Amino acid sequence: MRRLSLMLLLQFMAAIAFGQINLTGVVKGDGERLAGASVVIEKSFYGVSTNANGSFEFKNLEPGDYTLQVSFIGFEPQKIDLPLSGSKNIEVNLEPNVVMTDEVLISATRAGSKTPVAYSNVSRDEIASRNMGQDIPFLLNLTPSFVTTSDAGAGVGYTNFRVRGTDLNRINVSVNGIPLNDAESHGTWFVDQPDMASSLENVQIQRGVGTSTNGAAAFGASINLQTNSLNKDAYGTYKTAAGTFNTFKNTLSVGTGLINDHFTVDVRLSKVTSDGFIDRASSDLKSFFVSGGYYSENTILKLNIFSGYEETYQAWYGVPTVRLNNDTEGMQRYADHWLMTQGEVDHMMASDSRTYNYYTYDNQVDHYVQDHYQLHFSHKLSDDLNFNTSLHYTYGRGYYENYNADEDLADYLLPNIEIGTEVIETTDLINRKWLDNDFYGITFSMDYTKGLNNLILGGGYNVYDGRHLGNVIWAQYLGEADYNHEWYRGTGLKKDFNFYAKYNVQVAEKLNLFADLQYRRIDYTIEGIDDDLRNLDQDHDFNFFNPKLGVFYQLANNQDLYLSFAVANREPNRTAFVDYPEGNEPPVHETLHDWELGYNYASSKLSFGANFYFMNYKDQLVVTGQINDVGSAIMVNVDESYRTGIELQAGVQIANDFQWNGNTTLSINKIKDFTEYVDNWDTGEQDAISLGTTDLAFSPNFIAKSQFVYAPGENFSIAFISQYVGDQYIDNTSSDDRMLDAYFINNLKVDYTFPTNLFDEITLHFMANNIFDDKYETNAWVYPYLLGGERYKMDGYYPQAGAHFMFGVDFKF
Template sequence: LPGAYIKVLQTGQVATANETGLYRVEGLEPGIYDLRFSFVGFKPELRTTRVKAGTAKTIMHVQLKEEVIQLKGLEVRANRMELLGTATTTVLRQKELMAADDARDLPYLLQGLASVLVTSDAGAGVGYTDLRVRGVDATRINATINGIPLNDAESQKVYWVDLPDIVSSMEDLQLQRGVGSSTFGTGAFGANLNLSTLSDRSKPRAELRLGGGSFNTRRATFSYTSGLLGHRAQAREPEGAFLYGRFSRILSDGYIDRASSDLRSYYAEAGYRFARAELRFVAFGGHERTYQAWYGVPAEYIDEPDLRTYNPAGTEKPGEPYPDEVDDYTQQHYQLFYKRQLNRNWYLNLAAHYTKGFGYYEQYKAEQELDAYGLLSPSVCQSGDCTTDLVRRRWLDNDFYGAVWGLHYTNNSGTFNLSWAGGVNRYEGLHYGEVIWAQIYGLSEKDHRYYEDRAVKSEANTFVKATYTIQDRLSLQADLQLRQMDYAYAYRQLNQDARASHLFFNPKLGLTYELGSGSWLFAFVAHAQREPNRNDYVDASPESVPRPERMMDYELGFRQMNQKLQFALTLYYMDYRDQLVLSGKINDVGEYTRINVARSYRRGIEAEAGWMAREDLQLSLNATLSDNRIRKFDEYVDVYTELGDYYQEVFVRENTPLSFSPALIAKGGLQWSPSFLKRAWTLRFFSQYVSRQYIDNS
């Protein structure tokens, strides 16, 4: 095999077979060495040999066997970080995910990772949950599933409550802290989160999972895999159709008062595997009905056992809290994938997708001004009281669709990889509100609609990535992305249509140096840009439209891995221009909005360690020490007069901490799977310390 690649794992030395298949590795000291032989289209071979003192040469004959290249999801080459030595990248495989999955939302599977903070509105991990990485909020974390954008196109968040129990159908998960690798969807400013559900379905399987826990939390999941149907035993390569399906339901009362959740989800997959290609259709989704618990608990109640679960939602209704103060939403995803191995070195990915979302949140509102809802009439306001209690629903009905593709090349030795990917996506959203009941007003029509606005967002994205082993131990990664975004919307207060368009160019460069014995050094620098979100745009005016955010990310680190011990150390500096933050300022149409601050930064050090004390006992530790600040900005504070009027006073703030960005996060975990119980049971312990953090930027 001319061009076959040979690597000595202990020293990092490499060699390439010549046109006759001969290879040579020189300069090895006496000892035992592991050699890895690989070639595209053949199964890698690992051989161990001993170099004896005084021996001129050692001859080893190796014959590689051809193998079928398993074509996995689009995200494998198009989205994922290629440099394995990069300490900021964590991959959780299916076995790890299933072992840790306890029915809580997906962010809780990440809570043990460095720089990650997870919160739950209901307090039990079921329902609305939030994820932050390095203090960066969820709107700045890019998420994809099978390479398809998952972030909401307008709010830029991922609402994991809409995908309950998605972990039960996942193949793996990858988290990249920092800017990370180019991907589809909104720009990543804190992390990339890539999910894959495209598992190998070649083996038949049926599974029923039942679980329960605190706060009356329950989960039931049933899944079925057909295995390959119509597969011929004498076929050289596995071919045939396959089916997979899952149904789940999760219920919880929550820790916070009335913070119940009723979550239902499904996942269905059908496909056909050819000799060198695969066609797969995926449909999944969920429905959630959760009692609202997103207001938080007043700080003065925290130390009072009878009050620390207080929930203000629904309490505007006289007497008992309003029972239907709920969030009710359905999301449905459809994805079609075609993957083909063009030859030994090239393969192609094609994908089309469509996501449908619709739902509302319902609120009882007391003493509402009738004219704000288009309900004002002289007959009602004769006494001068133009207010009423009412129940309103705020609806969102949206469609998101598009196509993505990727073309990938790997040379015979595996030392050079090239990917060219692109995609076009379109989002159409309808926002409207309805009054479904009013206390003193007879509605002239059922479900009176008091506002309505539409938005359309289009995106085109293309990027090129290359990884190249320059020398025996030095690898280079280059990543160039071009992204065009167009957003048509309406100013909320002015009832005036508007449009925003941006073209972003985001280059990235990484270097990895293998020290040998399972150790790597890496350096990474990236430029990232992203557009403001829906509220930034619609709450503005033509005179106060915010600018896109920009950031330079610098990463430097070390990673050590062996059978017993893993250790990683990362230094990072994230230098922002025009970061959007809340300042308290009211714009020219009377709205509190986020403003661009000229300079801000996040810098820190992340340390991670894992130790396998025994085969059945594992210990993990990590800590992040960081400094997160705005260099200078003007804070606006409302000051009220005795007459009830108010004005805004300006305070100049310098080097103030960024909100929700603790200076220290430390975590420890212990996992024990007793060998005397044949590892059928696992005991896990997790603890974390989070230092002081602030809810604003003052």
């Protein structure tokens, strides 16, 4: 026994000694040591940055063959194949770029490796491998605390997402540093730019307040999209995919490569169509992207023009609980309470319980076109200093069309119609509600980097000019009014200026301090009348100061720790302003104090990260059930609310060709002293119900993601992907009868690439979504009311598709 123990001990010690190979080295460029260069071991989780002397070190490596990826802004990246049987010291010499690279265009709003915030980067390859027609939110779904939903049920058409329970109206989204959020609603609709994913270089998601950026406040996350960077070689790709629900996607991309060492042109054309999982929830989507650039050693001048067209059949109503549960008695009561016509009742009763769509009018569509123009200029003033500026213009226009039965003529500024002795006061009609807007401005930044110290000064000035109007395009009784009769018109003029300074300084060998100070000024004027004929005239001004401070400490070459505190202020959106009752005080701005504490570890076989957050809100705007004088729900400031939790990430290189990675979020999301307001149909008043501390809506306490990837070679991979989302309340009352049940879904993805004589390569894709055919819903709305002393509700849930599939083929030439 003693001999066996001694033998095992000696074997263990030998294994440790055998595995303790260290790789050290220095990275140089133009003969100078490069501080802050990235050195990553391929097919592992292990990556480091060079220190102030340009040195790096990897510890405790196992014997074997390794490939290093070495990169630094302004130099050509390099791959180095390196067999290791013992410790080794190497020198890497990077060649200067012949031309500047596009990273400089977005560096001012990106978090770096030593920025003390929680963030995730999604690469071009990751985006491309998942891009088979679904919208961008579904391609980012594996990142921590990220939850998606789809109106049509399958990820094509109108999609939505939340990060840490925060909805998209509070998430800042930018493209190349230029705001994408609608300035009035604060929302972002990726359906307006179909297949933008095919023109993306990478995406960075910062959770919490993050670093300063341009446009709408980051009140839970910011998403920074970078479009295609320089392709030095000519290329062409044609990608086609088809699948369940008559879903088809076709994309053609071509590029000239670098012409005469300076010029390049890239073009993409895309078309996506789908019938949708929900009845009639079809999508007809088209887009293009054109980019022309001039590149030299010290200058980039680049023009991006991209446009999207969408026409989607409305699936906004959702499926009532009584229809989901096949509750015939409940459906009849629902119809009686809401005065549904017999035709509407018959339609609801006859529809499938999971694909029911209230709308039946043939042209009940949302139709929108959005054009973007971006002109980017970057110039290297010296080895340490870069200047960037961008001009931009966005033009959006479109409408959604509605059929409405038995509408009051007076509500549309139409006179009653007399036919003999009969006076007609109501009519069936079709209307279109239009949004026509211009958004333009300038962004700028100055980036100074000396060694491991970095100073950025930046900001922007943007103007939004929007027109809201409604037309009656048909009516059963229109009298002498013209078709296309306009019954309301309102405008919104919003001017937004911001300036920020970011400083990341290394105060000791392993210690960095970070400061980020932003001033933001908003002038917002609303004029005209709303669709319910209320006067809208009002002016609002805001001055915000948003400081962010943090510390980053490198515990070892593969471990780091960070702590940060950030403040964000957010102005109310248009809806919050126009719907508050006349005579009441308007809503005030919201304030968020965000604490983040994180730890990261990485080795060749294992990675682990933990991030604790505490997001404390003052005057957060939420729905309480209160309504205005015409019955519209209003947003109300609640004094105290918070979100707190921990995000865990891990990855394991199980074998050379087999990897697992995943993440989990555990959170608590609360409103203190919440009061619910419920319409009492018996009294015509609202009943106030004090509920104390309640859960914030759409904020699951538990989220988990998992991905197993088996890739036995460069040309083949298979991935098994799982996601669990815990129970979510659909309003702020913590009522069990107003909840999205937890769901656990699993997907399977297969990719195979091979060369041919006709094409450089062909890649086959197969994606099976929800392979176990689980039934679940990801979004909902609810309206509770009292009638006859009993409590009832009108609601709509958004079921997602069961098992469905996509097949794709990519041709590269």
